[in-house]
Every structure is written in C-alpha cells, then in structure tokens.
Amino acid sequence: YLYQPRAVSEMISGLLLGPSFLGRIPGWMPNLFPDFSMPILKVLSILGSAFFLFIVGLGIDLRVLKTEWPLVCGSVALSASFSEMFAVPLTLLFWSPNGEASYPTGTFSESMMFLAAIIGITATGLLARILSDRGILAKRLGDVTMATTAVNAMYHSLLFASALAMY
Numbered sequence: 632y633l634y635q636p637r638a639v640s641e642m643i644s645g646l647l648l649g650p651s652f653l654g655r656i657p658g659w660m661p662n663l664f665p666d667f668s669m670p671i672l673k674v675l676s677i678l679g680s681a682f683f684l685f686i687v688g689l690g691i692d693l694r695v696l697k698t699e700w701p702l703v704c705g706s707v708a709l710s711a712s713f714s715e716m717f718a719v720p721l722t723l724l725f726w727s728p729n730g731e732a733s734y735p736t737g738t739f740s741e742s743m744m745f746l747a748a749i750i751g752i753t754a755t756g757l758l759a760r761i762l763s764d765r766g767i768l769a770k771r772l773g774d775v776t777m778a779t780t781a782v783n784a785m786y787h788s789l790l791f792a793s794a795l796a797m798y
Contacts, residue, residue: 638760684759688781690768695778706779711786714751718743721750741797748791752784 646652654660664672696703722743758780762768768777 636761636764638757638764642757691777691781692774693778695774696782699775699778702775703779703782706775707782707786710779710783711747711751714787715743715747717750718747721746738797741794744790744794744797748787748794751787752791754780 648654648663650660653663722739725746726739726742759768759777762773762776767773
C-alpha cells in the first residue's frame with residue numbers, strides 16, 4: 632500500500648521478530664526460535680545471503696566497468712566517503728579508549744575502519760533486491776549501479792579485512 636519494495640517490509644519484520652523489539656519480551660525468543668534451531672537458522676541465513684549475492688554477481692555486466700569507469704569510480708569514491716564520514720561520529724559514540732565498552736576495542740582508527748566497512752558493505756544485498764523488485768536491474772541504470780556496488784563491496788571488503796588484521 633505504501634509502494635515500498637519488499638525488502639523494506641522484510642527489514643521491518645526482522646526488526647520486530649528479532650532481539651531488537653519482541654526479543655526483549657521475556658520468553659519470546661525461546662518460544663519462537665527454540666535453542667536447537669538457532670545454529671540451523673544461522674547457517675541457512677548465511678548460505679541464503681551468499682547464494683543471493685552470487686546470483687546477483689552473475690548478472691553484473693563487467694563491460695560496464697570498461698565503458699562507464701569514470702562514473703563508477705566517482706560513485707564509489709562518493710559512497711565510500713559517505714560511509715567513512717558516518718563512521719567517525721559512530722566511532723566517537725561507541726569507542727572507549729580505556730576499554731570500558733562491552734566489546735573489545737582497538738585504536739580509534741581501527742574502530743573507524745571497521746564501522747566504515749560495515750556501513751558500506753551492508754547495502755549491497757539490499758540494493759540488489761530493490762533494483763530487482765523494481766525491474767531496474769536489467770536496464771543501463773541497473774548495470775551501472777550494480778557495477779558500482781560490486782566495486783564498492785570489494786573496497787569495503789578489503790577495508791574490513793584490513794581492520795580485522797589490525798585488531
């Protein structure tokens with residue numbers, strides 16, 4: 632009714648059913664997802680995501696990188712700068728120099744690299760789903776967008792691996 636892609640409703644349902652909202656109600660998660668099912672669901676979710684991204688990757692026309700490389704490189708630089716720009720205030724919000732946080736922390740730059748990689752890499756699957764649902768994936772705009780997303784995912788994967796190596 633709101634003309635939103637299915638991926639938006641899937642995100643909302645995941646937030647509602649997961650530990651963020653209904654999971655805070657005592658007894659909700661064990662009744663909905665018994666303990667024995669969680670490892671199975673985790674493996675299935677990882678495999679589903681990997682297969683989906685593999686199928687999306689098969690549809691990427693690499694010739695677009697050859698013909699539209701200035702547009703793709705400019706878009707990647709812009710999107711990477713946005714993810715890194717948002718990572719700075721998030722790192723300031725979550726980072727603790729004396730280790731008081733509830734998670735292990737490294738230096739400020741390591742934490743910022745980690746958050747920038749997570750912010751930048753998360754949108755790949757969602758963007759592919761939205762473009763596919765809207766029928767844009769098979770058009771020139773979809774080709775350029777997915778080529779940009781592929782290069783962006785490679786950049787942020789390398790950033791993520793670098794951040795993990797520095798920890």
